[in-house]
Every structure is written in structure tokens, then in C-alpha cells.
Amino acid sequence: MMVFSWTFVALLLVSSSWAEEEVTTLKDVSSREPSVGELLExxxxxxxxxxxxxxxxxxxxxxxxxxxxxxxxxxxxxxxxxxxxxxxxxxxxxxxxxxxxxxxxxxxxxxxxxxxxxxxxxxxxxxxxxxxxxxxxxxxxxxxxxxxxxxxxxxxxxxxxxxxxxxxxxxxxxxGFNHEQTRSDRDQHIKVHWENIMDGMAYNFDIIDTLNQGTPYDYGSVMQYERYAFSKNNLPTMEPVPDPNVIFGEATEMSQNDITRLNRLYQCCEYCPHVSPCVPMCPHVHLHVPMCTDQINHGPCRAHAEHT
The missing domain is CATH 3.40.390.10 (Collagenase (Catalytic Domain))
Known part of the structure; x- marks a missing residue:
């Protein structure tokens, strides 16, 4: 009888542990910050x-x-x-x-x-x-x-x-930046399902001349809206091509490409600091280092670099 009692208690503890773990997992999922597109809409x-x-x-x-x-x-x-x-x-x-x-x-x-x-x-x-x-x-x-x-x-x-x-x-x-889904090359990366867009909202998907700064289309941009943006029927308004399973529109902060565009638009790496030319203008951003190096070797920082 004593063995049965201890077994029963042990099972209760295990069950409680599993339940607690499941609740924690669900809590973690539910506490995930929504994407910027979801928040804005x-x-x-x-x-x-x-x-x-x-x-x-x-x-x-x-x-x-x-x-x-x-x-x-x-x-x-x-x-x-x-x-x-x-x-x-x-x-x-x-x-x-x-x-x-x-x-x-x-x-x-x-x-x-x-x-x-x-x-x-x-x-x-x-x-x-x-x-x-x-x-x-x-x-x-x-x-x-x-x-x-x-x-x-x-x-x-x-x-x-x-x-x-x-x-x-x-x-x-x-x-100075617009939404990613309005880029001139959008149709090569996103298929718009016009039939699912709310009445009167189709103009939000018009392609315009945006400041892409020679960077690729970025599904992870903080300027990219999510799959169901402006949907009238809970069906997707946007779908990645050629792979429809690509995750997009879930950014919660600027991507590497967002930062690269910003630096290129404002020519942040063209200035020559007195101590270390160009490179300090691009801290912690790996994609920018080649651009800064190019500026040192070929741009206005070259003469300064040769004398340091």
C-alpha cells in the first residue's frame, strides 16, 4: 500500500511538472512581440x-x-x-x-x-x-x-x-525610406493576391521608385509588412516567390539590409575621421565593412589612409 502511495505521489509530481512546462511554453509563445506589420495594422x-x-x-x-x-x-x-x-x-x-x-x-x-x-x-x-x-x-x-x-x-x-x-x-x-513591398523589383520576390485585399486598399501595394541603395529584396526588413496585410477575408495578400514557405514580415527590429541602406543613403562611410578612417562609422555591422574598406581604398579616405 505504501509503495502504491509513493508511486501515486510521484506521478502527480511528474504530471505537475509537465503541466508547468507546458504552461511556460505557451506563455513564452504568447508573449512573443508581434511583428511590426501586425502592430501597425x-x-x-x-x-x-x-x-x-x-x-x-x-x-x-x-x-x-x-x-x-x-x-x-x-x-x-x-x-x-x-x-x-x-x-x-x-x-x-x-x-x-x-x-x-x-x-x-x-x-x-x-x-x-x-x-x-x-x-x-x-x-x-x-x-x-x-x-x-x-x-x-x-x-x-x-x-x-x-x-x-x-x-x-x-x-x-x-x-x-x-x-x-x-x-x-x-x-x-x-x-526617407518606404515599405519593402512597394519596391520596383517587388514582383520578382512577392506575389500580391489582389483578390484578397480590402476594398479601396489596393493602392497600398502600388510599386513606386524607392531608395533601395543597391541592396537585395529583404523579407526580414522592418519595413516589410506581413503576409495578411490589408486582407479582407483572412487569406494572404502577399506570398513569397518562388518559395511560398519563406518566412517574411516578422521583423521586430532593423535588419542588416535596413542598416546598410541607411548608411549608403546618408553616405556614412565617406567621412574621414582623424584617427581611424571610415571604419568607425560602421561599428558592429558586418555587411558594412566591405563598403567602408572600399571607401578607404578608392574613395575620399584613401589619401588619409596612406598617411596614417
Whole structure:
């Protein structure tokens, strides 16, 4: 009888252990941060804009007029932020006062993540600044593409936009980048299922002239929307080709290609620091090292390199 009792207790302990392990596993899965595409679509799905807010295209891209709907304003008009004599791009920002300390920390982490991998330096707004990014909790997540002049709103709604991935995504828009699925070579990598797209939303998949900077199509870009974006029937609106099983649209932060494009667009590796030419402009980013090496050997850093 005693043997039976101990056996029963042991089985209970094992069962409890299995149950606890299963719950932990499910918890881990459920706590996974959603992709940036999921977050943006969820935050903007039932958006009701105020009268002073812009029209959005592509889900989260603000435009000033209907003329901008089918063109990349960054390509057509030029929109890069100014580069200073020290090789850095300083961009003033203002964060609205209604964010909590925790929310502000998420935003500032996203802002500072750019300085670790590029020459972009976001700094707080100062009196006398003529153009800056005004980060506010408006209705939804959105940004204009590139530098607009004056104060330009970048909305990070407290009700769903405060994730590291969404902060990076909207800041990349402000720096001049569009969505991956609108690239000119999109159809070689993504098949669009037009029949599954919500009525009136097909324009969000129009191909435009984007700033690809000689980089390949990137399924892992933080600018790539997920498989069911703008779906009206829970069926995929996008499918990778030639392999439909490729995972895409699940990024939670900038990819290597996102960072490479940013460095190339703003020519972060062309400046010659006084100590170690070019290479320090590309820390911790392996894909950038060949580009920096090319700049040292063939670009404006060559003469400096020969005398160091």
C-alpha cells in the first residue's frame, strides 16, 4: 500500500511538472512581440483622425496632398536630412509631454539605436532649430517620408504604437525610406493576391521608385509588412516567390539590409575621421565593412589612409 502511495505521489509530481512546462511554453509563445506589420495594422485599423491630421497611405505613411499618393516624395523632391562637417547627420526631435517615463524610454531607445549603426544622431530640440521631428501621441502610428521642413509630426499613439520595432519603422520613414513591398523589383520576390485585399486598399501595394541603395529584396526588413496585410477575408495578400514557405514580415527590429541602406543613403562611410578612417562609422555591422574598406581604398579616405 505504501509503495502504491509513493508511486501515486510521484506521478502527480511528474504530471505537475509537465503541466508547468507546458504552461511556460505557451506563455513564452504568447508573449512573443508581434511583428511590426501586425502592430501597425492593429493600431491603425479603426483610426479616426482629427481634422488637423494627414491622410495616410500604405497604412502609416503621411502625405500632404493627393499628388503624393502615387509617388515617393523623397525620390521626386529630395528629402535627406543635412549632414554636418563632422560626418554626422544631426536631427532634432521633440517628445510630447503626455508620454509616461516608461513610454518615453521606449521612444528614446529607438532614437538612440540609430547612432550605434550609422552616422544618424537624433538630439533633443533646441531653440533656434528650424526643422525637427515632433513625436506625438496622435491617432495611430504614422510618419511622413523624409525631411519635410519645419516641425513634422511622427505619431506614436500611446494606444498601440509604443514598441521598439514601430519606433524604428516610423523613424526610417522620416529618414526617407518606404515599405519593402512597394519596391520596383517587388514582383520578382512577392506575389500580391489582389483578390484578397480590402476594398479601396489596393493602392497600398502600388510599386513606386524607392531608395533601395543597391541592396537585395529583404523579407526580414522592418519595413516589410506581413503576409495578411490589408486582407479582407483572412487569406494572404502577399506570398513569397518562388518559395511560398519563406518566412517574411516578422521583423521586430532593423535588419542588416535596413542598416546598410541607411548608411549608403546618408553616405556614412565617406567621412574621414582623424584617427581611424571610415571604419568607425560602421561599428558592429558586418555587411558594412566591405563598403567602408572600399571607401578607404578608392574613395575620399584613401589619401588619409596612406598617411596614417
Amino acid at each position: 492593429r493600431a491603425n485599423r479603426n483610426r479616426v483622425p482629427d481634422s488637423d491630421e494627414p491622410t495616410l497611405i500604405g497604412g502609416d505613411i503621411a502625405i500632404k496632398s493627393e499628388a503624393d499618393r502615387n509617388a515617393d516624395p523623397c525620390t521626386s523632391t529630395g528629402c535627406l536630412w543635412l549632414k554636418y562637417s563632422d560626418g554626422n547627420v544631426y536631427i532634432p526631435y521633440y517628445i510630447a509631454n503626455n508620454y509616461s517615463d516608461r513610454e518615453r524610454a521606449i521612444i528614446e531607445r529607438g532614437l538612440q539605436s540609430f547612432s550605434a549603426v550609422s552616422c544618424i544622431r537624433f538630439r533633443p530640440y533646441q531653440n533656434g532649430d528650424h526643422e525637427w521631428i515632433s513625436i506625438e501621441s496622435r491617432n495611430g502610428c504614422y510618419s511622413y517620408v523624409g525631411r519635410q521642413g519645419g516641425a513634422q509630426t511622427l505619431s506614436l499613439d500611446r494606444r498601440g504604437c509604443l514598441y521598439h520595432s514601430t519606433v524604428q519603422h516610423e523613424l526610417l520613414h522620416a529618414l
